[in-house]
Amino acid sequence: MKQLAIVFIFFSFLTACGQTKSSDYWSNLPQPTGWVNDFDHLYTKVQKKTLDSLIANYEQKTSVEISLVTIPVTATDKERFEDLTLHMANTWAVGKKDKSNGIFIGISKEYRVIRIQNGLGIEKLISDNQTKEIIDSYFIPYFKKGDFFKGSYEGIVAITKTLDKANH
DSSP states (O other), X not given: OHHHHHHHHHHHHHHHHHSOHHHHHHHSOOOOOSSXXXXXXXXXXXXXXXXXXXXHHHHHHHOOEEEEXXXXXXXXXXXXXXXXXXXXXXXXXXXXXXXXXEEEEEEETTTTEEEEXXXXXXXXXXXXXXXXXXXXXXXXXXXXTTOHHHHHHHHHHHXXXXXXXXXX
């Protein structure tokens, strides 16, 4: 009986060790602490505050909510990154409910991936092609140089300018 208990404990341990952190991350998402949630620690405190202020000012002016999130590789595998960004955007309810005007920007440095999820209200103002163009022209060139702050800043500014043009 004692051996059976030891075997059970051993297999329980192996099962627990075999579970990835990503499954925990998906079911227990961290709570957002502001417009910028730097879970992968890509920005300094000053850079994070600058990005957060840029987004907060735009939200006050337009009601559009932009959430910028850096996601560590321990959160998910590369193949499910896009699904995770959509899950986070929906769980966190980015955007005003009655306007569906949220934009969720997910970045993974290690996977070298960025995904922008636009709410239905935003999709009427900025197309998928425009979003891809902003990623390719503003985010990626700076990311390739290792400057995640400058890429994020310039990308957000490009998004806000595109939205402003669409509203006028």
